[in-house]
Amino acid sequence: MNKLLAIFILSLLPLSSFAQFNKDIPFLYLTGNDDEIMFRGLAHEEPIFLMIQDTNRLNRVIFNLAIYNNNEGVATRLILTDGKQYLSHVELGQLNHYQFVRFDVPLQSLSNSKPNFKLRIVHSALNHGRVKPHELLTVLNQKDSYYRPILEPIIAKDRNNLNTFNALLRGGYFSHYLTYLHPLEDAMSETSINGASKIVQGLTLRTQTIQENIRYGPISDDFIPGVRIIFGTTLALRESRFAKDFNVAGIKGPFIGVTQKSDDCVLLLITGTNQNEVLRALTQFALQSSWLDKKNKQGSSIVRVPSSGSQRVSLDDFVDKVNITLSSINLRVFVPSTLKFDASSKFVLNLMVNHERLLPNDAMLILRLNGVHSRSELLHSSWWRESHYYRLELPLQGFKKGLNTIQLKASSLDKDINIVVDSQSSTMVIDPGLEFIPLQTHYLRPEGVLAVADRLGRESQISIPRMGQEQLNMLWYFLSNITLHAQKAFPDNLITFSSKKSRRLQVILSEPFVGPESIDVNDMVEKRNTWKQKILDKLFVFGPELSTQPKNASIKHNQLEEDGYVIKLDHTDIEELKQFLSSTQDVLPTGKIRLGNGPQSLHEGLKFIVLVWPYVLSGLVISLIGIISFIIYRKLERRA
Structure with a gap:
């Protein structure tokens, strides 16, 4: 069955031709993040994954880099290689401000079929002087750096067009355009929304950027610039206007194919003969999205x-x-x-x-x-x-x-x-680490939402009680943010229009905030609230909630042993959601230690004791005071 799935996924339709791309693309598409790149020491090398399948299509590439380099007693060279051979270099000045460096690299003679470049900073001591390698620093600002690939059109008989499409997507060639998700069935059904969520996750991992330019729903114009992804059964495809673009009769199972509508409009099809096959193809698109070489172990595991x-x-x-x-x-x-x-x-x-x-x-x-x-x-x-x-x-x-x-x-x-x-x-x-359970009602840390991606999302649910375009934009951003930070897709996550909880971890998006008690959860905690549990709750609390925590993001757990949580994000628009998810405030955890996952060895036991002894000591002191008070009280009672 897996072989058949692979055959259908790789059975791609011919691609007429991609346009000759000639655009400035942000440098972050080469590295997958927008942080500054730090070159430290006498020599430091950073890889650049420019994934173009055949180099005869890449005439040359131009790099415009913003670099800060101010080191005393050394001469600095910035070198560009393909890992095997030298391509170009430039001498950097020692300046107290950013300098802009331009590489114009012709690549017709490059033999490597996958030109993964490497930027190398090399410092050489001047006049045989002594330098301290750990003090040398050169910084590349990715936000102000760009690259421009000069590509030839792709020939029509290329059978690797899906791989090429992935490479172009990963390279940021469509970053200037919108991405359209076009369901062939009812766009406002839970089935279609769940399918679109898998596509958003696959796009995020391919581009290594948060998807903020998603447009969901049917679009009448067939030639709008950008990427359009249509998905649904072959029956619905046969009845749509896209049937002429694909050989529908030749599709016998889960299928992913790509074709070109115009110079800057690309059409991607994800389909199958029934809903189960469509689901398998969508899951495949979400999971098989690594842009790294499959033979290279680096980056493939976490x-x-x-x-x-x-x-x-x-x-x-x-x-x-x-x-x-x-x-x-x-x-x-x-x-x-x-x-x-x-x-x-x-x-x-x-x-x-x-x-x-x-x-x-x-x-x-x-x-x-x-x-x-x-x-x-x-x-x-x-x-x-x-x-x-x-x-x-x-x-x-x-x-x-x-x-x-x-x-x-x-x-x-x-x-x-x-x-x-x-x-x-x-x-x-x-x-x-020592695991803690958050208090039954408290405000959420931004990192807490990453738990949604655990176990491929099989135990998570995202609810959207109020459906609308703004809520959909928040959903795509939320899914893309988690996918990027967890660096994996979670295609088994369930998206519902109802707030009714059906899985152990539920996230509720954009519901009016009334207070933590408004979340309807079962009363298992209250049933377990015996005198012993009450004492443990008081002993193992890390501290009061801080006022810096966002007031419109709350969490409530209802199953201590089974990790049952309801996370409520009360954000009225996408800008509030972005502000919350990008927050880096160091909020102390508020909760109690999970005793069920206690120490497994003497060393861990000592760590456990060191971590919780203040609370244990407090409990012992309180108990001792109570015992002494009771003894004194009885003695005074006897004398009376």
Whole structure:
């Protein structure tokens, strides 16, 4: 069955021709984020994934980069390579303001079929002076940087047109246009809305940007510039005006195909002979959306911080053996928003590194967390021994909630030295966090919504009580935001028009805020509210709610043991929702420790005690005062 599905997905219709693109595209489409890129050390390299399937279609590419470089005692070069050969370079001045650098790179002779470029900053000491590598910094501002690919039209007989479409989408070639989602059946049905939600998630992962230019519903004009995605059964397709654009009779199962209506209007079809096949094709579009090379392990997996028991993972599960003088190792770690860490919680890399003919202080390992330098380690002398063991630690308290990126790179003055990480002999160890349950009614942290993406959304539900264009825009933005930050799709999530709770995790969008008690949940908590539970509730509360928490985002749980939550987002328009989801205020968690996921070892038990002893001590003091008062009272009563 899987083979048949793959055959139908890859059985693509011919694509007449894409227009010759010649536009300035924001640089963030090459990297997937709009943060500043920090180049640290004597040499630092960053990959640029320009996914064009065949290079004879890419005549040249122009880069316009905004760079800050102000380092004393060094000469700085910015080099562009394709990972194998040198393409171009420019000398950077040492200035106390941003300078704009232009690369114009002809690529007709480039042999690589997937030109994944690399930007490299190299500093050289002037007049044989001494420099401190850890103090060298060059910054690339992505918001003010652009690139312009000069492409030839794509030939009509290209059978990889869907791959090419994905590459163009990932490259930002349609970023100037709207994206239209056109259901072939009833646009206002829950089935169509759920189908569109899967498409939004797939688009988010392909472009690595939040989808803010979605237009949903039938459009009368067939030649509006942009991408139009139509979805529904082949029966509905046969009765629509789009039947002439596809070979409907040849579609026998789940199908994804693409064709071109005009120079700047592309039509993508997701269909099947029945609703189940349409659902399978939509799920496939949402899940099979990685823009990275499938043969490359990097970026394909995410490790999750556990809530109980230390986690030890082989580095070979995430990366191949790699020379870190030429390229970096990039790991992704997801921190659930319901975890709390103490000072002893660590993320540890146990590395087996191979390097030869290396003098002391000639090279160092550099570890960055979310683009910020976090740890450096000088490499040992290697004249007598080839393999060396290194242990690099990062405190988990420094990790943000949600997705974190860890980058490992070697910096060396001698570029001929190979510093190779043996991934099969290297491990990654993550200490567990202490999980807490939010109080029954409290305001929500923005990171808390990422729980919707857990288990592909099989246990989550998003409710839209009031349907309208503004609510749909909020839904697309909400889905896209979670998909981007969790870096995965959750196609099994259920979208309903009713506030009735049918899954363990429910998010209610844009409902009038009356107060936390307005959420209709069952009374399981009240039934369990015995004297023992009341004491635990008072002992294990982290602190009062802070006034900085958003007042129109609340959460209420109704099943402590089963993680049942109702999240209510009372935002009247999309701008309020954006402001809430982009909030970075560090709000202390308000809740109680989950005793069911208690310590699994002596070390974790000690951490558990250290974390909760103030509350235990408070309880003991209160109990002791009560006992002493009772004894004194009885003695006074006897004397009387």
